[in-house]
Amino acid sequence: MTGAGALLLHAGPALARAADAAAPTPTPAAEPKLLLFWFLVGVLGLVLLVFLVLFVAIVAQMRPQLRRVYELPSVRRSWSGKVLGLLVGDPTLVRGEVRDEILDHDYDGIHEFDNDLPPWWKYSFYVTILFAFGYLGYYHVAQAGQLSHAEYETEMQQAALLVSPDADDPTKLTTYEALASAADISSGKTLFASNCAACHGQNAEGKVGPNLTDEYWLHGGEVNHVYKTIKFGVQGKGMVAWKGKLSGKQILQVSSYILSLQGTKPAGAKEPQGEKEAAAKPVAKL
Known part of the structure; x- marks a missing residue:
C-alpha cells in the first residue's frame, strides 16, 4: 500500500499537467463580437439602401401629384414646400430666390441685382459661428483641450522618448569645440x-x-x-x-x-x- 501511495503521489502532477494540456484553449470573445458588429453594420447598410431605392421609386411614381401639391401658393412658400420642391426639380431651397430685380444703385454703369445669398452659403456660415462658440468654450473656457503650443510641447516630449541617448543618434548635436593645435x-x-x-x-x-x-x-x-x-x-x-x-x-x-x-x-x-x-x-x- 505504501508503494502504491507513493506512485500515486508522483503521478499526480503529471496527470494534472496532461489534463491542462488536453483542455481546449478558450477562444477570445472579442473576435465573435467584432464579426457580429460588422454583420450588423452590413445589414443596416443594406436596409438603408433598400429604403433609399424604394423612396426614389415612390417619388418618381408620384412626381405629377407632388408637382400639383407644390404649385399651391400656401405650400410653395413654406419650409416643407421648399423641401418638396427639391423632389420635383425646384432647387430654390439650395439656390435661393433669383428675382433678377435691379436696384436703384448705379456705380459707373454697374447695376446691383436684388437676389438672395444661396441658402447653402448662409447655413454654412451659421455652422461656422456655432463651431466658433464651441471651439471657444472647449479650448479657452473649459480648457478641456490642448492649444497648438501645448500640443506641440506634448508631441516633442513624446518624440524625445523615441530618441536614442547614445552618441550614434543623428538628431543629437555634440558640444565639441574646434581643435586649434x-x-x-x-x-x-x-x-x-x-x-x-x-x-x-x-x-x-x-x-x-x-x-x-x-x-x-x-x-x-x-x-x-x-x-x-x-x-x-x-x-x-x-x-x-x-x-x-x-x-x-x-x-x-x-x-x-x-x-x-x-x-x-x-x-x-x-x-x-x-x-x-x-x-x-x-x-x-x-
Missing part, C-alpha cells in the same frame, strides 16, 4: 586629402561637393554641425557617412581643418551654396 590641424589636413579631396578638391574649393572655404553652408558651418555632417552624411546628396571609417577624434580633426580654411579663397573655387554663416575659424597654436 598644429598637430590636430595637420592630421585633419592629411585625413581630408585622403578621404574628402576627391569630392571637395585638394584645397576644399569644391568639385562634386560644395566649396568649403566660403561663408555659405548647406548644413551649418559651426564645428558641431560640420562634425555631424561628416559623421552621418547627407542621404540623397552624395555625402557618405564616415562614422564607420573615421574615429570621433579624426572626424573632429577634419572638421577643425575645414574651418581653418575659411576665407582662403583658393583658385577655381566653386560658387557659394546654401546659407551665409560666419563659422568660427580655429587658430593653430604653434
Whole structure:
C-alpha cells in the first residue's frame, strides 16, 4: 500500500499537467463580437439602401401629384414646400430666390441685382459661428483641450522618448569645440586629402561637393554641425557617412581643418551654396 501511495503521489502532477494540456484553449470573445458588429453594420447598410431605392421609386411614381401639391401658393412658400420642391426639380431651397430685380444703385454703369445669398452659403456660415462658440468654450473656457503650443510641447516630449541617448543618434548635436593645435590641424589636413579631396578638391574649393572655404553652408558651418555632417552624411546628396571609417577624434580633426580654411579663397573655387554663416575659424597654436 505504501508503494502504491507513493506512485500515486508522483503521478499526480503529471496527470494534472496532461489534463491542462488536453483542455481546449478558450477562444477570445472579442473576435465573435467584432464579426457580429460588422454583420450588423452590413445589414443596416443594406436596409438603408433598400429604403433609399424604394423612396426614389415612390417619388418618381408620384412626381405629377407632388408637382400639383407644390404649385399651391400656401405650400410653395413654406419650409416643407421648399423641401418638396427639391423632389420635383425646384432647387430654390439650395439656390435661393433669383428675382433678377435691379436696384436703384448705379456705380459707373454697374447695376446691383436684388437676389438672395444661396441658402447653402448662409447655413454654412451659421455652422461656422456655432463651431466658433464651441471651439471657444472647449479650448479657452473649459480648457478641456490642448492649444497648438501645448500640443506641440506634448508631441516633442513624446518624440524625445523615441530618441536614442547614445552618441550614434543623428538628431543629437555634440558640444565639441574646434581643435586649434598644429598637430590636430595637420592630421585633419592629411585625413581630408585622403578621404574628402576627391569630392571637395585638394584645397576644399569644391568639385562634386560644395566649396568649403566660403561663408555659405548647406548644413551649418559651426564645428558641431560640420562634425555631424561628416559623421552621418547627407542621404540623397552624395555625402557618405564616415562614422564607420573615421574615429570621433579624426572626424573632429577634419572638421577643425575645414574651418581653418575659411576665407582662403583658393583658385577655381566653386560658387557659394546654401546659407551665409560666419563659422568660427580655429587658430593653430604653434
